[in-house]
Amino acid sequence: MKSHSSTLLAEVRSFRQNHPDVRYVDLIALDIPGHFYGKRYPVEMLEKVAAGGPLKLPQNAVLLGAQGGLFKIGDYCFNDGDPDANRRLVPGTLKPVSWESQPMGQMLITSDGTEAPIEFEPREVLAKVLERLQHKGIHPVVAFELEFYLFDKKLDNGLPQFARDPLSDDADDQPNLHIERLSRFSEVLDDMAQTAKAQGIDITVITAEIGPGQFEINFGHCDDGLRAADWAALFCRSTRGVALKHGYRASFMAKPYLQFPGSGMHVHVSLYDAAGNNLLAAHQQQALRHAVAGCLELLPHCMPIFSPNHNAFRRLGGAVNAATRASWGFEDRDACVRIPESDPRNLRIEHRLASADANPYLVLAAILVGLEHGLEAKREPIAPLNEDRSSGTDFPVEMLDAVRAMQQQPLLRDKLGAEFVDVYCENKRQDHLAFQQEIHAREYRWFL
CATH class of the missing domain: 3.10.20.70 (Glutamine synthetase, N-terminal domain)
Known part of the structure; x- marks a missing residue:
């Protein structure tokens, strides 16, 4: 000490x-x-x-x-x-x-x-999962990817406005993946990147995403799961601060526009033993299949973590890479669990379901519990989307259903902690009920 x-x-x-x-x-x-x-x-x-x-x-x-x-x-x-x-x-x-x-x-x-x-502190929940895996000789390497939108700093009657193109002062209202958008918004994006690096965050690739004013930042692969989640959390804080300084509003809200893609939190995870061997590549990648099966089995019970609020459920089933069923596939962005092409040393899963505003500590903890369960249960997964486009299992798409599914799952109560599961589920239930207590203007238009 x-x-x-x-x-x-x-x-x-x-x-x-x-x-x-x-x-x-x-x-x-x-x-x-x-x-x-x-x-x-x-x-x-x-x-x-x-x-x-x-x-x-x-x-x-x-x-x-x-x-x-x-x-x-x-x-x-x-x-x-x-x-x-x-x-x-x-x-x-x-x-x-x-x-x-x-x-x-x-x-x-x-x-x-x-x-x-x-027991219910998010960082403590993840710390316990990582400690248990370490005792089992399992060492995760993790990389987060976060999508976010830039809006104009001023809201219009509480609604977001498109970010203003600094070169033309026009609204950046056209969805595209053009590299020119990175140039047009380079001043604020460069400041976000440099500020993140000053926070000790290893950021790598910056991408202009499909939505208007939407971007994605990738982080480096990290062999310390807590630090990887720290980076994701701190990046959200610094990015919002830098955006305001430049006259924008940065948001990790899951689905700010119904007509445009939502923002996700993609998490790459590989598992190694003490000697540095990739556990997922063992037995001609049979271990990978077992790990995927474990993730998919628990995924429907982790939805309050992956979609932590009413708006996050709106993102599911969107037109771009947001699944409505628990699925997996090789090099398939429609899958919840994607297997990127790689050599055996870097074989990993990419978990794509969580929304950008999910809690990174809890998202990683839930993913790791799924992988741990899969490696121990040694079950075969359902068919990948590459073989069957209809493959997948249902998961809850409303918060109260999701909370019931999570709270009643024995393995999650054991692996994440029963006290945490009860506290978290009640927090989400109460948040959802509080959200429902306000009457929207649409209700008066429909029912008055």
Whole structure:
């Protein structure tokens, strides 16, 4: 512990030396809906925390709904006295923030690795899954891909407006994959890329996607699953901040336009043993088939994670690469689980179902549990789409059905933690019911 504190203290002191104008640092963590919460610390107080001083935040901050409200979930929130819970600093994540009006810093915090981790904290859920896999000799390598839209900074009566083309000042309202869009929006995209790199995020390819103002950023393959999910979470935060600085609004909303493609979170995962052998390539790729079967078997029970809100379910079944059934295929973007062409060393799955606004820690945890289950159950998957275009199994396409399917799945309760599953499902159920409490103008047009 002393060595750990000395490392953190050295990190904080080095940061202060390199950024003497920074007075405050945001200590942040991701809650269940995928929003950051935390506290803003004077940088000199951060040194005390790094040296081993206490760092406590309300335990129930993790339970906040999509709009920041608290729901009664078991005894949490209203019958537990709203207790504090210990957090710790995540080493290597203290970085400068360039999108605020004044120089600042930010650093991730977590309850995993403390004396009493919060069982339903997303990062802790993933940490437990990774620890279990490590004990089994399974070492994931992970790469996220995130799609997002750029909108005009100003909304029109609450509705998004197309991003303005900086060269012509016209609305970028034409869906295309043209490379010229990268040039036209290069100033904001370059700033997003450089800012992400300053956060320690290994970003690689930038693509102009099909939707108007839609882009995709790929991250490098990482042999630390927690760090890979950290990158995805931090990228969303920095990208939104940089967009506002340039007069845009960046959104990872799953389906902002009904007539255009939604935004997804694609996750590439390969599995290796301690000697560096690709486990999925074993026995002439039979292990790959088993892993796929496990993913597909659990996928219908993980839908509240992959589609975490009402809008995310709208993305399913879209015109472009958004499946409505659990399916797989080789080099097939219509499949939920795609097997990209690669050599045996880099053989991997690409899980394509999650929406861009899903919680990256939980998405990765659910995928890994599916792979783990498949390798152990050793079942054959259904036919790939390459052999049968109608192949696939149904999954829930409405939140309340999805929540019931998740909460009643014994293997998920065991592998992700029963307490987490119950808390998460009730959070999603309450969020969905709260969303339904507002009467839309369309209801008056139809039924008044």
